[in-house]
Amino acid sequence: AQRVTQPEKLLSVFKGAPVELKCNYSYSGSPELFWYVQYSRQRLQLLLRHISRESIKGFTADLNKGETSFHLKKPFAQEEDSAMYYCALSSRNSGNTPLVFGKGTRLSVIA
Amino acid sequence: DTEVTQTPKHLVMGMTNKKSLKCEQHMGHRAMYWYKQKAKKPPELMFVYSYEKLSINESVPSRFSPECPNSSLLNLHLHALQPEDSALYLCASSRRNSGSGEQFFGPGTRLTVL
Numbered sequence: 545a546q547r548v549t550q551p552e553k554l555l556s557v558f559k560g561a562p563v564e565l566k567c568n569y570s571y572s573g574s575p576e577l578f579w580y581v582q583y584s585r586q587r588l589q590l591l592l593r594h595i596s597r598e599s600i601k602g603f604t605a606d607l608n609k610g611e612t613s614f615h616l617k618k619p620f621a622q623e624e625d626s627a628m629y630y631c632a633l634s635s636r637n638s639g640n641t642p643l644v645f646g647k648g649t650r651l652s653v654i655a
Numbered sequence: 656d657t658e659v660t661q662t663p664k665h666l667v668m669g670m671t672n673k674k675s676l677k678c679e680q681h682m683g684h685r686a687m688y689w690y691k692q693k694a695k696k697p698p699e700l701m702f703v704y705s706y707e708k709l710s711i712n713e714s715v716p717s718r719f720s721p722e723c724p725n726s727s728l729l730n731l732h733l734h735a736l737q738p739e740d741s742a743l744y745l746c747a748s749s750r751r752n753s754g755s756g757e758q759f760f761g762p763g764t765r766l767t768v769l
Contacts, residue, residue: 578757588698588745588760630697642688642711643758645697 546571548633550646557621558654565616565649567605567631575633577607577614578643582628591629592616601625621653657682659761661746667767670736676764678729678746687729688758689721690745698745704729736768 547570557563569575577594592600594607594614605616614631631646659680668674678687686705690698703711704723718740720732729746743765747758 587762590757590759593757628695642700642703648695648697650695 546633546644548631548644548646550631550649552649554650556652559623560620563618563621565629567614567646569612569633571633573635578632579605579616580630580632623653623655626651626653659746659748659759661761661764663764665765669769673734676731676744678761679727680748681727684748684750686749688747689731692743692745738768741766741768
């Protein structure tokens with residue numbers, strides 16, 4: 545069964561401090577991992593996907609298959625990064641398998 | 656047009672009412688989804704449509720009835736709801752056969768059942 549674990553409900557950091565939001569997954573097949581972000585009063589939107597290996601808004605995430613992790617990192621947090629972050633998983637082998645979401649981590653960046 | 660739109664933004668209904676939520680996308684996506692999101696919780700999948708056919712129903716009560724009239728539209732018909740059905744209802748779409756699970760979400764309809 546697919547499972548995504550985000551161990552922290554809430555993460556508070558000071559502006560300019562490094563941020564790491566943890567995500568671990570369980571999946572027997574070939575997974576595709578995503579980070580979605582939900583800013584206050586805005587729609588859920590894709591932040592990163594592991595396939596593209598890009599940096600968005602200073603955030604990066606590397607898939608570690610050995611540790612089954614996909615942690616989200618940013619070297620210097622900004623106040624506008626405060627939001628709800630969801631790690632999500634789907635199968636790479638099927639076009640429209642549903643996303644499985646973690647419970648989410650609320651990031652609060654303190655000025 | 657690269658967005659998923661949902662109407663209405665807000666809906667208040669009584670337990671005996673019948674109402675519908677509407678979702679639209681013009682990105683050519685052939686998979687569309689309904690999710691329910693309670694406050695401070697992740698989205699919970701309700702239904703998946705693939706090529707206008709219902710492919711997944713996550714054991715959703717029959718008081719929720721989805722409909723996909725064409726590849727761009729997705730409706731959710733509501734009847735005899737309960738107060739605990741109050742939530743944000745999200746629609747999403749994705750490409751078919753892309754190997755990608757990336758989904759594009761609408762802004763949601765905030766439903767209150769009195």
